[in-house]
Amino acid sequence: MKLLYFAWVRERVGLAEEEIDPPAGVATVGELVAWLTQRGEGYAYAFENPKVIRAAIDRNHVRADTRIDGAHEIAFFPPMTGG
Amino acid sequence: MTTTIRLQREAFDVGAEAALLARGRADIGAVVTFTGLCRADENGEPIAALTLEHYPDMAEAEIARHVEEARARWPLIGVTVIHRYGRIAPGEVIVAVVTASSHREAAFAAASFLMDYLKTRAPFWKQVEKVSGKIWVDAKAADDAAAERWSEPPPRREAAK
Numbered sequence: 677m678k679l680l681y682f683a684w685v686r687e688r689v690g691l692a693e694e695e696i697d698p699p700a701g702v703a704t705v706g707e708l709v710a711w712l713t714q715r716g717e718g719y720a721y722a723f724e725n726p727k728v729i730r731a732a733i734d735r736n737h738v739r740a741d742t743r744i745d746g747a748h749e750i751a752f753f754p755p756m757t758g759g
Numbered sequence: 760m761t762t763t764i765r766l767q768r769e770a771f772d773v774g775a776e777a778a779l780l781a782r783g784r785a786d787i788g789a790v791v792t793f794t795g796l797c798r799a800d801e802n803g804e805p806i807a808a809l810t811l812e813h814y815p816d817m818a819e820a821e822i823a824r825h826v827e828e829a830r831a832r833w834p835l836i837g838v839t840v841i842h843r844y845g846r847i848a849p850g851e852v853i854v855a856v857v858t859a860s861s862h863r864e865a866a867f868a869a870a871s872f873l874m875d876y877l878k879t880r881a882p883f884w885k886q887v888e889k890v891s892g893k894i895w896v897d898a899k900a901a902d903d904a905a906a907e908r909w910s911e912p913p914p915r916r917e918a919a920k
Contacts, residue, residue, distance in 0.1 A: 758883025
């Protein structure tokens with residue numbers, strides 16, 4: 677699946693997007709965040725406070741307990757500040 | 760209903776967009792225009808400009824979902840939402856919401872609803888250029904509270920006594 681990162685999440689991870697293949701057992705958005713956190717310093721910094729991280733699956737807002745199976749595109753970003 | 764949603768880098772003329780929405784129609788009695796401008800300060804500190812990052816496909820889809828929601832709540836005839844991205848200087852337009860209806864109540868309420876949701880649900884992020892460097896703007900609790908008020912059912916009209 678494709679992961680997208682925006683704003684300071686993107687800056688801290690050091691990537692705008694990447695393809696990943698999470699291991700079995702990573703079933704929800706929250707578990708994916710926990711798995712990503714272990715991938716390096718940038719990820720750990722980006723996701724150090726998981727409560728403020730927002731996520732979208734295939735361009736729809738989702739919560740941490742949403743299952744990720746079948747997802748094509750998962751995006752992580754800070755709370756939105758548009759308008 | 761006429762719906763226009765545009766995400767663009769370029770500046771635009773809000774008055775022209777409002778005029779376009781009502782042009783050639785005689786059923787519109789009210790047009791409400793909200794214009795969001797870039798201020799020259801953020802939390803009391805001067806800024807040189809702001810840069811808006813966005814998630815293009817989702818931003819458009821998310822705005823379209825809220826326009827649909829507005830249409831389900833109020834009798835709207837037309838809605839235009841234009842949101843810029845990229846670098847924006849103080850005094851320039853960031854966003855415009857134009858709503859048209861037969862009467863003003865629906866147009867005012869829908870414009871307010873759309874702006875509250877744009878601020879908290881549309882995937883845009885502001886970064887400001889201060890003397891001390893570039894800083895991502897923090898989300899405001901007041902914006903969440905403003906969006907939250909729409910989740911309650913509208914007040915019931917009291918029956919005439």
